[in-house]
Amino acid sequence: xxxxxxxxxxxxxxxxxxxxxxxxxxxxxxxxxxxxxxxxxxxxxxxxxxxxxxxxxxxxxxxxxxxxxxxxxxxxxxxxxxxxxxxxxxxxxxxxxxxxxxxxxxxxxxxxxxxxxxxxxxxxxxxxxxxxxxxxxxxxxxxxxxxxxxxxxxxxxxxxxxxxxxxxxxxxxxxxxxxxxxxxxxxxxxxxxxxxxxxxxxxxxxxxxxxxxxxxxxxxxxxxxxxxxxxxxxxxxxxxxxxxxxxxxxxxxxxxxxxxxxxxxxxxxxxxxxxxxxxxxxxxxxxxxxxxxxxxxxxxxxxxxxxxxxxxxxxxxxxxxxxxxxxxxxxxxxxxxxxxxxxxx
Numbered sequence: 282x283x284x285x286x287x288x289x290x291x292x293x294x295x296x297x298x299x300x301x302x303x304x305x306x307x308x309x310x311x312x313x314x315x316x317x318x319x320x321x322x323x324x325x326x327x328x329x330x331x332x333x334x335x336x337x338x339x340x341x342x343x344x345x346x347x348x349x350x351x352x353x354x355x356x357x358x359x360x361x362x363x364x365x366x367x368x369x370x371x372x373x374x375x376x377x378x379x380x381x382x383x384x385x386x387x388x389x390x391x392x393x394x395x396x397x398x399x400x401x402x403x404x405x406x407x408x409x410x411x412x413x414x415x416x417x418x419x420x421x422x423x424x425x426x427x428x429x430x431x432x433x434x435x436x437x438x439x440x441x442x443x444x445x446x447x448x449x450x451x452x453x454x455x456x457x458x459x460x461x462x463x464x465x466x467x468x469x470x471x472x473x474x475x476x477x478x479x480x481x482x483x484x485x486x487x488x489x490x491x492x493x494x495x496x497x498x499x500x501x502x503x504x505x506x507x508x509x510x511x512x513x514x515x516x517x518x519x520x521x522x523x524x525x526x527x528x529x530x531x532x533x534x535x536x537x538x539x540x541x542x543x544x545x546x547x548x549x550x551x552x553x554x555x556x557x558x559x560x561x562x563x564x565x566x567x568x569x570x571x572x573x574x575x576x577x578x579x580x581x582x583x584x585x586x587x588x589x590x591x592x593x594x595x596x597x598x599x600x601x602x603x604x605x606x607x608x609x610x611x612x613x614x615x616x617x618x619x620x621x622x623x624x625x626x
Contacts, residue, residue, distance in 0.1 A: 285371075285375055285502070285503060285506065286371070286374040286375050287371065287499040287502070287503070288374070289367055289368075289369075289370030289371040289373075289374055290367045290368075290370075290371055290497060290498075290499050290502075291499075292367065292370065293363070294363045294366035294367060294370075296359075298363075298366040298369075299359050299362040299363050299366055300362070301366070302362045302363070302365035302366040302369060303358065303359070303362035303365070304543045305365065305369075305381055305382075306362070306365055306381045306382045306402075307382045307541065307543075307546055307598075307601040308382045308401065308418060308598065308601070309358050309361060309362055309365070309382070310543045310546045310547065310550075310601070311546060311550055311597065311598060311601050312354065312357075312358045313355060313358045313359075314546070314547050314550040314551070315354065315550065315554075316351050316352075316354030316355040316357075316358055317351065317355060318351070318550075318551075318554060319347055319348070319350055319351030319354060320348050320351030320352050320354075320355060321351070322347075322351075323344035323345070323347040323348040323351065324344075324348050326340070326344045327341050327344045327345060327348070330344070364402075364497040365381060365402065367497055368381075368402060368404065368496065368497060371404070371502075372404060376407055377404045377405060377406060377407070378404070378405040378406075378407060379402070379403070379404055379405075380400050380402065380403045380405065380415070381400070381401070381402045381403075382399065382400070382401060382402070382418070382601075383399060383400050384396065384399050384400075384599075385399065385400050388446065388485070388487065389480070389482035389483060389485040389487065390444070390446070390480055390482075390485075390487030390489065391480060392417070392489055393417075393487070396420060396599070397419065397420060397421055398417040398418060398419055398420065398442070398489075399417065399418050399420055400415060400416075400417060400418075401415065401416040401417055401418040401441055402415050402416055402496065403415025403416070403444075403446075403496070404496060404502070405446075406506075409450040410447055410448055410449050410450055410513045410518040411446075411447065411448035412445075412446075412447055412506060412509040412510060412513065413445070413446040413447075413448075413509070414443070414444070414445050414446075414494060414496060414502070414505035414506060414509055415443070415444060415494060415496055416441040416442065416443050416444070416493050416494050416495070416496065417441065417442050417443075417444050417489070418439065418441055419439045419440075419442075420595060420598060420599050421595065440493070441493035441494075441495075442474075442489065442490050442491055442492065442493060443473070443474045443490040443492065443493055443494025443495075443505070444474075444487065444488060444489050444490060444494070445474075445486075445487070445488040445505060445508065445509045445512065446485065446486070446487050446488075446509075447485070447486040447509055447512050447513045447516065447518070448484060448485050448486075449484040449485070449486070449513065449516055449517075449518050450484075450518060451484070459481075460479060460481060460486070460512075460515065460516065461515055462479070462515075463515075466508070466511060466512075466515070469504075469508055469511075470488065470490075470508060473490070473494070473501065473504055473505060473508065474488065474490025474491065474492060474494060475490050475491035475492035476490070476491040477489065477490050477491070486512055486513075486516060488512070541600075541601060546601045549597065549600060549601065550597065550601075553593070553597055557593065
């Protein structure tokens with residue numbers, strides 16, 4: 282694909298555009314809510330401590346540090362929301378489809394189908410063959426370890442990884458079972474996405490990388506679409522044009538409501554940060570009665586409490602990014618009971 286209008290990526294979006302872009306990304310809504318809690322919670326604590334007689338300045342300094350971390354987190358989320366706003370403008374200017382923070386289990390790639398990774402943001406053409414490039418985000422739980430000094434670290438910190446997807450048009454010829462990879466194409470993919478894996482299922486080719494694509498970069502986005510077009514040509518697809526737009530993918534029905542409403546996600550995050558600390562306090566109070574000692578408490582933290590919190594955070598992100606089920610009508614139930622329908626499927 283050539284001739285992209287990349288000017289929207291070069292413009293600096295305003296605050297309203299960033300906020301609208303943030304609301305369209307469940308992952309960023311979760312991050313913004315956590316950042317706001319980390320900022321305004323300590324600020325309230327600082328205000329109460331300063332107004333009370335006998336101010337504990339050590340407590341004020343600690344709360345100020347937490348507030349600074351929250352402010353940095355909010356600033357980082359708004360910065361990334363600016364990236365999303367630029368991608369929205371790019372999609373409108375070039376007739377592309379933008380996807381952000383969505384579960385793509387209907388894709389044939391194994392890491393999408395299993396739910397191991399979701400689409401962080403991607404751009405998809407409306408031509409035939411369909412070309413899609415973007416970044417993914419992991420949903421697997423993070424493994425934590427505690428050192429002898431008590432420092433907590435993540436062994437598999439979540440990070441974005443790039444991907445490409447090519448959907449070949451239907452035709453008389455069966456889809457290829459193997460891909461005629463060349464040394465030049467393999468090197469170009471490695472330079473752009475790092476170590477890659479390529480899968481072919483039916484008429485869909487999926488390339489999963491090991492490093493982020495960063496589609497907000499004009500050079501990398503152009504290179505990604507160029508390589509996706511090369512993959513389509515090597516697979517035997519005809520030259521893509523704007524006039525032969527394919528019909529919508531069957532699994533994309535109801536595309537207008539991809540994710541949960543931002544206010545529901547904010548409520549879920551707030552509930553999480555109310556329930557988890559209370560449960561943590563109850564567990565720790567019970568552990569103090571057992572007299573486990575410092576080594577025992579570290580073992581409980583390393584093997585029970587911190588992994589459970591990691592699992593809950595992963596479930597929170599998966600809930601926020603999952604597409605809500607639409608209510609089924611009675612008519613649709615009757616339609617499913619029609620004889621012979623299973624055979625038609």
